[in-house]
Amino acid sequence: MFEKIILQLILIWLTMSQVIAQTNNKTSIDSINNDEYFSGVSKRFEKSFINRKGLFFDDFDKLPKHISPKRHKGRENLTRYSYHSVVEKENWGPKNNSVEIIKEGENSYLKLRLSPGQLHKKIKGYRAELTLHNGNPELEEEWYEWRFMIPKDYELDEENIGREVSIIQYHYVESKEGGRILKGPTINFTYLEQYGKNILLLRYGINALDNTAYEGFRWNIVALDDKIIKGKWYTIRANIKWSLTNQGYIAVWLNGKPFTPFNGVNNKVYGANLHNKIENTFKFGYYRYWDNSKPTDIYFDYIVKTRSFEELTGKTFSSQLLYSKQEEYEYLNNKSKPLKEIKER
Numbered sequence: 001m002f003e004k005i006i007l008q009l010i011l012i013w014l015t016m017s018q019v020i021a022q023t024n025n026k027t028s029i030d031s032i033n034n035d036e037y038f039s040g041v042s043k044r045f046e047k048s049f050i051n052r053k054g055l056f057f058d059d060f061d062k063l064p065k066h067i068s069p070k071r072h073k074g075r076e077n078l079t080r081y082s083y084h085s086v087v088e089k090e091n092w093g094p095k096n097n098s099v100e101i102i103k104e105g106e107n108s109y110l111k112l113r114l115s116p117g118q119l120h121k122k123i124k125g126y127r128a129e130l131t132l133h134n135g136n137p138e139l140e141e142e143w144y145e146w147r148f149m150i151p152k153d154y155e156l157d158e159e160n161i162g163r164e165v166s167i168i169q170y171h172y173v174e175s176k177e178g179g180r181i182l183k184g185p186t187i188n189f190t191y192l193e194q195y196g197k198n199i200l201l202l203r204y205g206i207n208a209l210d211n212t213a214y215e216g217f218r219w220n221i222v223a224l225d226d227k228i229i230k231g232k233w234y235t236i237r238a239n240i241k242w243s244l245t246n247q248g249y250i251a252v253w254l255n256g257k258p259f260t261p262f263n264g265v266n267n268k269v270y271g272a273n274l275h276n277k278i279e280n281t282f283k284f285g286y287y288r289y290w291d292n293s294k295p296t297d298i299y300f301d302y303i304v305k306t307r308s309f310e311e312l313t314g315k316t317f318s319s320q321l322l323y324s325k326q327e328e329y330e331y332l333n334n335k336s337k338p339l340k341e342i343k344e345r
Helices: 002-034 309-313 319-323 326-334
Strands: 049-052 055-058 080-082 099-104 107-114 126-133 142-149 165-171 187-194 197-204 220-225 233-241 249-254 281-288 296-306
Touching (some): 187 233, 296 309
Antiparallel strands (some): 080 126, 142 296, 165 281, 187 197
16 A cells, blocks of 8 residues: 555656656747847947947947038048938938837837838939948958848738848949949848748849959859748848958858858858959948838847957857857758749839
């Protein structure tokens, strides 16, 4: 009798242990799924806006201010804002809520809105983009990081499903002496909705015009994530070495994981990303060649650019910390292959 009681108690204890283990495991999984990714970079800086040689940081506590090239002359080591690619503006400032600061408690975000009919008459295309100029006249290696969100109410017309919209462009600047030889940016992050998926694409490389010195050069889709969730914040970190030759490269991380593919050593994608010795501009917000009947918004939490990994993160550079192990790139193999053909309709 006594032995039966002991056996029953043991069985009860084992059952309770399994329940507790399952509960703990479920809690752990739920916390992983629900946790937002924070790199900690934005918390490193005491001020919400910093603009000095080798470091630019904007936490978007206030609206960016347009500065003309003439006013900025002689200060090329510093970064300046331009509203040139914002259609809805007046006196070089935003109007009709095209660019605004959203406050949520202690947090603040920049919202850019592209409304129907916002066709840029001078440079074409439908645009709501802010541009960062200058800050790196010697074309040194750079580290960028920004946090963005496509909101849940982002909605496209049916005929626009399958069409890309640019959200980040590193755009070349034409030399006044030479003619135009490139088209589009050399680095371009785009957003696409197709086949029931929300996709982030990265194009990289020289995209040359015909009958020029770079004829035949075409950029490629080098990275893709087809599981973007609207209403969720994403952090992109990019390491760029600027070059006129194939010594140039880009390496990108999305929410702390490698976004650009493993090349056998690290996640750098090599290739030229300049066509002259003028630094590229950084354009963020929406650009597209097609109109939409509903307004579309995009949010940015912060943008930072520096010259080194150490200044960006406060951590000492190490290959293992930066590029990790080959096994950690395996999830990229399960991603859908980039779309080979995206027809413009």
